[in-house]
Amino acid sequence: MYGSLYALNHTDIEDQVYVCLTQSEGLVMFDIVQVIGFNLWDRLKAGIDRAERQSL
Numbered sequence: 001m002y003g004s005l006y007a008l009n010h011t012d013i014e015d016q017v018y019v020c021l022t023q024s025e026g027l028v029m030f031d032i033v034q035v036i037g038f039n040l041w042d043r044l045k046a047g048i049d050r051a052e053r054q055s056l
Helices: 013-023 032-037 043-055
Strands: 004-008 027-030
Touching: 004 013, 013 027, 013 043, 027 032
Parallel strands: 004 027
Antiparallel strands: none
16 A cells, blocks of 8 residues: 655645655655645655655
């Protein structure tokens, strides 16, 4: 089971990414247009990095 996020609900997106990656098999992100429009790249990467640090 994969976690999924809708980028339009981007408050606390770093925490949401972290939870999806640590509590499910992965993450599906919808919609790339909002990721680009709200410039969420750094916050998504921060959530991914946090999840990767935990898995070490």
